[in-house]
Every structure is written in C-alpha cells, then in structure tokens.
Amino acid sequence: MNSPRPTRRLLVSLASLMAFASLSALPAHGASPSAAEPAARSVGAPAARAAAAVTFADEFDGPAGAAVDGTKWQTETGDNADNHERQYYTAGNRNAALDGQGHLVVTARRENPGDYACWYGRCEYTSARLNTAGRFTTTYGHVEARMKIPRGQGMWPAFWMLGDDIGRVGWPDSGEIDVMENVGFEPSTVHGTLHGPGYSGSGGIGAGYTLPGGQAFADAFHTFAVDWSPNAVTWSVDGAVYQRRTPADLGGRRWVFDKPFFLILNLAVGGYWPGDPDGGTAFPQQLVVDHVRVSTGTAQPGAGPITGIGGRCVDVAGASPANGTAVQLYDCNGTAAQRWAVGTDGTIRALGKCLDVASGGTGDGTPVQLWDCNGTAAQQWALPAARDVVNPQANKCLDAAGGGSANGTRLRIWTCTGAAQQKWTVTR
Structure with missing residues (x-):
C-alpha cells in the first residue's frame, strides 16, 4: 500500500529475537526446468495423499x-x-x-x-x-x-x-x-x-x-x-x-x-x-x-477438482509439490493433489504451485507439470465455454495423452480438436 508509515519495527529487543531466530534461510528456487521431467509414478493408495x-x-x-x-x-x-x-x-x-x-x-x-x-x-x-x-x-x-x-x-x-x-x-x-x-x-x-x-x-x-x-x-x-x-x-x-x-x-x-x-x-x-x-x-x-x-497451503479457498475423460481427475502424481512433478489423470479421491484453484491471474494452482507447460514449450505433446508460480506464459490458462483448457502462448489445449483415461495417463498440450480427451469440467 502507499501508506506514509516509515517502519513496522518489532518492539521486543533485537537481541532476544537473535536468540529466538532460525537463521538458516531456504535456498533459492529455479524459475523453470531445463527439460521435461519423466512421468511420475501413479499413487496406488489414496491414503498416501495427505490433505493440507x-x-x-x-x-x-x-x-x-x-x-x-x-x-x-x-x-x-x-x-x-x-x-x-x-x-x-x-x-x-x-x-x-x-x-x-x-x-x-x-x-x-x-x-x-x-x-x-x-x-x-x-x-x-x-x-x-x-x-x-x-x-x-x-x-x-x-x-x-x-x-x-x-x-x-x-x-x-x-x-x-x-x-x-x-x-x-x-x-x-x-x-x-x-x-x-x-x-x-x-x-x-x-x-x-x-x-x-x-x-x-x-x-x-x-x-x-x-x-x-x-x-x-x-x-x-x-x-x-x-x-x-x-x-x-x-x-x-x-x-x-x-x-x-x-x-x-x-x-x-x-x-x-x-x-x-x-x-x-x-x-x-x-x-x-x-x-x-x-x-x-x-x-x-x-x-x-x-x-x-x-x-501447508494445499487447501486453498475456492479450490476443487478438474474432471476429464473417463470421469477421472486432474492429479499431481504422488501428491508431491516438487518442481517437475507430473500432472496426470487419476481416480477422483478428494485429496489436496486434486484440488485446483483457478486464479484471477490466469493460473491454475494446487499444492501451492502452478500448472505449467514444461520448459515453456509450444509443440504438440509438451507435457504439463507442477512448478513454482513465476508469472510466465507457460502458466497461463484460459477456460472457454467449450470446456477446453487452453494455454494461450501455445494456442493448444490440455489433453490426455493418446486419448487414454487410465490411472496415470499423462497430461500434455495438443492442438485443439474438440475430442473428449480435451474436455474438462472445472469446479470452482
């Protein structure tokens, strides 16, 4: 905000804070992967997916x-x-x-x-x-x-x-x-x-x-x-x-x-x-x-499932928030790995990170993954009334690879065809 206040200093002594503080900051994270990561393994048991x-x-x-x-x-x-x-x-x-x-x-x-x-x-x-x-x-x-x-x-x-x-x-x-x-x-x-x-x-x-x-x-x-x-x-x-x-x-x-x-x-x-x-x-x-x-940031307000072909849900493989984790189809189970929040900024988010086109690719078959939200075009999505989920930079649709609907089917971008494998129901 553009407030005129000069500081928000802490009232307790800095010496006390130094005694309390954990001085090890986390390392910086990269902005994007250098190459597409291989598909992660599907999760065999929903119990392995912890909620927030x-x-x-x-x-x-x-x-x-x-x-x-x-x-x-x-x-x-x-x-x-x-x-x-x-x-x-x-x-x-x-x-x-x-x-x-x-x-x-x-x-x-x-x-x-x-x-x-x-x-x-x-x-x-x-x-x-x-x-x-x-x-x-x-x-x-x-x-x-x-x-x-x-x-x-x-x-x-x-x-x-x-x-x-x-x-x-x-x-x-x-x-x-x-x-x-x-x-x-x-x-x-x-x-x-x-x-x-x-x-x-x-x-x-x-x-x-x-x-x-x-x-x-x-x-x-x-x-x-x-x-x-x-x-x-x-x-x-x-x-x-x-x-x-x-x-x-x-x-x-x-x-x-x-x-x-x-x-x-x-x-x-x-x-x-x-x-x-x-x-x-x-x-x-x-x-x-x-x-x-x-x-842990996985239960965001307004988040819900995105369902596609075969009635299966868009899912973060292994419920892992690590950069490069595969995004796939999986049985709907209501866990945080399947709760996606559609942001007003054009992002689609789960587990505190964004749905991302690997390496910012625009070609057919480029896989999508989870990645730190970074404001790039690789993380922008449009949801037209036709139930497509479109990456405007590539002008391509979110697609279930090969038209498959089995657990673990990897998601990617592909030229929009109107096929069932590119139709999604987004719950908000």
Whole structure:
C-alpha cells in the first residue's frame, strides 16, 4: 500500500529475537526446468495423499479473561515512536484476553493506569501486540485469520509477518508480509502489502480490497489470508483473491520471502498512516479474533477438482509439490493433489504451485507439470465455454495423452480438436 508509515519495527529487543531466530534461510528456487521431467509414478493408495497439514492453529478456546497461550504467543510491551502510534502495548491479559466463547479480544482503551511514558509524553492509550517469534515460524503455506475489526478514526488493526532473521539483518531486509491492515478512515477497505529492501514504508508493494455496497469490515467477521509459495504471495478476503505478487513486481529489487517468518497480531491507535483518533472515536475498541491458522497451503479457498475423460481427475502424481512433478489423470479421491484453484491471474494452482507447460514449450505433446508460480506464459490458462483448457502462448489445449483415461495417463498440450480427451469440467 502507499501508506506514509516509515517502519513496522518489532518492539521486543533485537537481541532476544537473535536468540529466538532460525537463521538458516531456504535456498533459492529455479524459475523453470531445463527439460521435461519423466512421468511420475501413479499413487496406488489414496491414503498416501495427505490433505493440507495444519502447522499452527489457535482457536482461542479457554475461560473468559484468560491470557493467550504462552507456548504460541509472546506479548510485546512499549510504545512505537517510528510510526508515531499513540498507544502503549501492555503485558498480561488486560488488553489481550480470551472471551470464553472461542475468541481472542484485543482491546484499545483511552487510559493510562500504569503511568506509562510514550514518545510524545504521558501515554493516552493502551492496547496489545502479540507475536510468535521463538515459538512458531513458517516458510510458505496458507496463513489466515478470521477476525472482526474495530471501527473509528485512528484505529489501525493488523495481521502480518516478519522475517525471522530480523535480529540479524534488520528491517526491511528481513521482509514483511502484511496479510491485513485497516485504517479507520477506510471502513470498507483492507490492504495487503510486501515490504523489503528498496520497497518499504510508503514504497511497499500491495493493493487494497473493498467490500461492495458500502459494507464495513467492522460489521462482521471476515477471513483474511495469504497463499505463499516460492516466488509468489497471493492475498484473499473470504476466499476472494484480490492480488498476487511475484519477483516480477519488484523492478529488479531483492525478493526476501523465501525463508521463515513469524506471525504478529496488533491493534494500534493513531500513527502517520491512520492519523490520530478524534472526537468521534469511541473507546474501548476491540479486534476480535476467531482463529489463526497456518497450513501447508494445499487447501486453498475456492479450490476443487478438474474432471476429464473417463470421469477421472486432474492429479499431481504422488501428491508431491516438487518442481517437475507430473500432472496426470487419476481416480477422483478428494485429496489436496486434486484440488485446483483457478486464479484471477490466469493460473491454475494446487499444492501451492502452478500448472505449467514444461520448459515453456509450444509443440504438440509438451507435457504439463507442477512448478513454482513465476508469472510466465507457460502458466497461463484460459477456460472457454467449450470446456477446453487452453494455454494461450501455445494456442493448444490440455489433453490426455493418446486419448487414454487410465490411472496415470499423462497430461500434455495438443492442438485443439474438440475430442473428449480435451474436455474438462472445472469446479470452482
């Protein structure tokens, strides 16, 4: 987003983070294969195909007034001069507590019971900020929170992530993925943004999502999510994708999102971007969180099977997310290897990766495979009403090799003929 805020620094000490951090970033991944890979073996037993694995979940079950689970979250304290926020983040359960009904309630109050000092003098507000540093990190996956946000001028709720190496490299080299931010003067709009070296603060790369018909996000719960894979981050609200970012969006600047990140939830009051509360802002205000979940990224909103000749499903062989894995026909079994999400960006995705024409080929018989989403024409697909699935670059159709319908039949591109082996039913 084009916000004027300069930083989103972590309040806990960098020394603490260095002690917590896992400093081994993952290696970079290639953009495309050098040659078509051989067909992978079919899977003999559907049980071998695991659905999306949940790697982190907090449903916030517990008695009213209880603090958050300290094995999952740590509570930050202090003010934030960098953004000119007005609140003091407190410890304990005063400003972050369970409500006894399966929610975490983060409360911003106009008060200062502890005589807290802020960058501007005596603090006027208190609130809470939680993070999972030292407790949980993830590299890639489906990251979501279902929340009901506060309302009012000066309110700034956020669900976001920071690179776990922030204690070593600092911000913005650590990278920041803002899953959701809202500022009170935009009650119908939320923002998703990437920050990194050379594209931080007001230069962050992102977009906004606006509810139709003048609805306000504070009126109901909504699910805010990113699907994050090598070289791609995709944002959605209630399952509706509204932007996708890749290294191609950075103008040659460094992509710093292929390494572990930790989660942050907070409710700020005031600051450069939202502005300060005014006479119309009622207090207390609450950010109510129903759940936070992280999975391996295979259960994407709006994903479903693609069925073809013989009633069999388009399938990722062996349910493997590895680059170059064959895409084939197989008995429909409802697993993640057969759940395909059709993106607004022209991609067809499963297991956090894209349906890809091997080596960007355009000739008849070029196999299709799973590969890191990279924004190339090899990963663009059109779905005309005739039930073809067409790669526009090659002007050829997705095709079951040899007209076969047996388990393990490899999929490829071929000149469009209208034959049964090129007809697909896409469930969305």
